[in-house]
Amino acid sequence: MVELRDFEQRAYELFLENLVRGTSHLALGQEAISAGYAVAMRPDDYTFCTYRGHGHTLARGASMAGAMAELLGRGNGMLHGKGGSMHLTDVGHGAMGSYAIVGAHLPIAAGAAWSAQVRKSGQVAVCFFGDGATNIGAFHEALNLAVVWKLPVVFVCENNQYMEYTPIGSVTAVEHPAADRASAYGLEPILVDGNDAGSKR
Numbered sequence: 001m002v003e004l005r006d007f008e009q010r011a012y013e014l015f016l017e018n019l020v021r022g023t024s025h026l027a028l029g030q031e032a033i034s035a036g037y038a039v040a041m042r043p044d045d046y047t048f049c050t051y052r053g054h055g056h057t058l059a060r061g062a063s064m065a066g067a068m069a070e071l072l073g074r075g076n077g078m079l080h081g082k083g084g085s086m087h088l089t090d091v092g093h094g095a096m097g098s099y100a101i102v103g104a105h106l107p108i109a110a111g112a113a114w115s116a117q118v119r120k121s122g123q124v125a126v127c128f129f130g131d132g133a134t135n136i137g138a139f140h141e142a143l144n145l146a147v148v149w150k151l152p153v154v155f156v157c158e159n160n161q162y163m164e165y166t167p168i169g170s171v172t173a174v175e176h177p178a179a180d181r182a183s184a185y186g187l188e189p190i191l192v193d194g195n196d197a198g199s200k201r
């Protein structure tokens with residue numbers, strides 16, 4: 001958690017110095033989620049991130065230097081400086097990409113889980129997304145398919161209460177945008193306080 005916080009703070013400083021190429025979405029305050037899930041992952045499990053994916057990618061063991069160099073657009077970045085903050089990917093560590101289109105990666109994570117199921121590899125896909133993604137059609141399609149096909153995929157909504165400038169409560173009728181809808185698809189909803197590293201539910 002400390003390492004992830006340090007990385008984000010440094011990225012923020014470099015961004016203010018205009019050294020970060022493109023934009024950068026930080027996850028300051030969300031470190032416990034990245035640190036917690038990574039402990040449970042097998043080395044060959046899959047992670048799918050949003051554009052706010054520095055922590056999730058680093059927690060899988062991706063190189064911090066490679067990630068920072070990527071933000072700066074350098075040739076020694078993990079994607080040779082071509083992807084930047086919003087596209088961090090490190091397949092060797094199971095980090096299967098960061099996706100800038102809200103909700104786009106939920107069906108892709110379901111597809112990766114399906115491949116694991118077909119190959120009987122025992123791998124699990126974990127897919128992170130924001131509260132805003134729960135109002136995108138792909139969220140509902142992916143959850144439904146995951147249950148119907150019993151796919152080894154875990155969907156994790158990081159509810160920071162906002163989608164850009166819009167409070168999620170102003171556009172969503174239920175209190176817990178992902179968990180309250182998960183039951184409708186036959187998924188067990190689990191609520192965790194992401195700011196409490198010791199929280200279970």
Ligand SMILES: Cc1ncc(C[n+]2csc(CCOP(=O)(O)OP(=O)(O)O)c2C)c(N)n1
Nearest residue numbers: 052100101102130131132133160162163164
């Ligand atoms: C399909 C799509 N629509 C709109 C956008 C513009 N956009 C970028 S971030 C964002 C808000 C997403 O909020 P949320 O899912 O809660 O994630 P957070 O940024 O809070 O982590 C929007 C609307 C986008 N990237 N993709």
Ligand SMILES: [Mg+2]
Nearest residue numbers: 130131162163
């Ligand atoms: Mg949000």
